[in-house]
C-alpha cells in the first residue's frame with residue numbers, strides 16, 4: 001500500500017512541468033502555459049546537425065559553431081524565450097506562450113556530408129495548468145448528495161475519490177456528466193475531486209459528516225415551528241404589555257380605557 005502510494009506520487013512528480021518531452025521521433029508534446037517547455041529534438045548530437053521548421057518556414061538550424069535563427073525569429077523577444085542547447089539536442093521555450101503551439105518538422109543531417117538522415121513531426125500543445133478547484137455540495141430533496149467540481153485550466157479531467165479510494169458505481173451515479181456527481185445520501189467520509197490535464201493536476205476535498213436524508217423537508221418543518229412559536233411569543237408578549245400598561249400607567253389610563261371599554265365587557 002505504501003509502495004503504491006509512493007509510486008503514484010512519483011508518477012505525479014515526473015509529470016511535472018520541468019520534464020523533457022521526447023521529440024526525437026514523431027511525437028505530441030504538452031507544455032504548460034507560462035512554464036518552461038523542454039523538447040529533446042535529437043538523441044545523438046555527435047556527427048549530426050538539424051533544422052527546425054514550422055508549417056510554413058524554417059525557424060532555426062544548427063551550424064557547426066552555433067544555432068542560427070532565421071529572419072522572423074531572430075528578434076530579441078523571440079530569442080529571450082527560445083533556446084536550443086546543441087550539446088543535448090534540447091529546445092527550451094521559457095515562458096511558453098499560446099502562439100508557440102503548432103506542428104513542427106525536425107530534419108536531421110549527417111554533419112560531414114550534409115545528407116538528410118531523418119525527418120519527423122512534433123506537435124506542440126500548450127495548456128494552461130489547472131488551478132483553483134472549487135467543490136460545491138448540496139443535499140437534494142430525493143435524499144442524494146449533489147456535488148459539483150469546477151476549475152480553471154485547459155481541458156480539465158475530473159476524477160472522484162472517497163476516503164482516498166476511487167469512487168465506485170455502487171456509491172455514485174457516474175454515468176452523468178463527471179463534473180457533477182450524484183451520491184447516495186447515506187454516503188459519509190472524505191470526498192475528493194481531483195482535476196488534471198496534461199501539464200498539471202490538483203485536488204480538493206470535503207468532509208461528508210451527516211447523512212443526507214431529506215434535510216430540506218426537516219428544515220421546512222423546523223422553520224414553520226419557529227414561525228409559530230415566534231408569532232405566539234409576539235402576540236402573547238404584546239397582550240401582556242397592554243395589560244401591564246393598563247394597570248401601571250395612570251396617565252394613559254383614560255385613553256386606553258376609552259378604547260378598551262367595548263372589549264372589557266367580555
Ligand SMILES: *[C@@H]1O[C@H](CO)[C@@H](O)[C@H](O)[C@H]1NC(C)=O
Pocket residue numbers: 044045046047
Ligand atoms: C552517436 O553517433 C556517433 C557517430 O555516428 C557514433 O559513433 C556513436 O556511437 C553514436 N552514439 C549513440 C549513443 O548512438
Ligand SMILES: *[C@@H]1O[C@H](CO)[C@@H](O)[C@H](O)[C@H]1NC(C)=O
Pocket residue numbers: 046047048110111112113
Ligand atoms: C556521415 O556520412 C559519412 C559518409 O557516408 C559516414 O562515414 C559517417 O558515418 C556519417 N555520420 C553519421 C553521424 O552518420
Ligand SMILES: *[C@@H]1O[C@H](CO)[C@@H](O)[C@H](O)[C@H]1NC(C)=O
Pocket residue numbers: 020040085088090
Ligand atoms: C539539456 O541541457 C540544458 C542546459 O544545460 C538543460 O537545462 C536540460 O535539462 C538538458 N536536457 C536534457 C534532456 O539533458
Ligand SMILES: *[C@@H]1O[C@H](CO)[C@@H](O)[C@H](O)[C@H]1NC(C)=O
Pocket residue numbers: 017032129130131132200201202
Ligand atoms: C498546479 O496547480 C496547483 C493548484 O493550482 C498549483 O498550486 C501549482 O503551482 C501548479 N503547478 C504548476 C507546476 O503550475
Ligand SMILES: *[C@@H]1O[C@H](CO)[C@@H](O)[C@H](O)[C@H]1NC(C)=O
Pocket residue numbers: 184186187
Ligand atoms: C445506502 O443506500 C443504498 C440504497 O439507497 C444501499 O444499497 C446501501 O447499502 C446503503 N449503504 C449503507 C452504508 O447504508
Ligand SMILES: *[C@@H]1O[C@H](CO)[C@@H](O)[C@H](O)[C@H]1NC(C)=O
Pocket residue numbers: 161164192194202203204
Ligand atoms: C491530492 O493532492 C495531494 C498533493 O497535493 C496528493 O498527495 C494526494 O495524493 C492527492 N489526492 C488524490 C486523491 O489525488
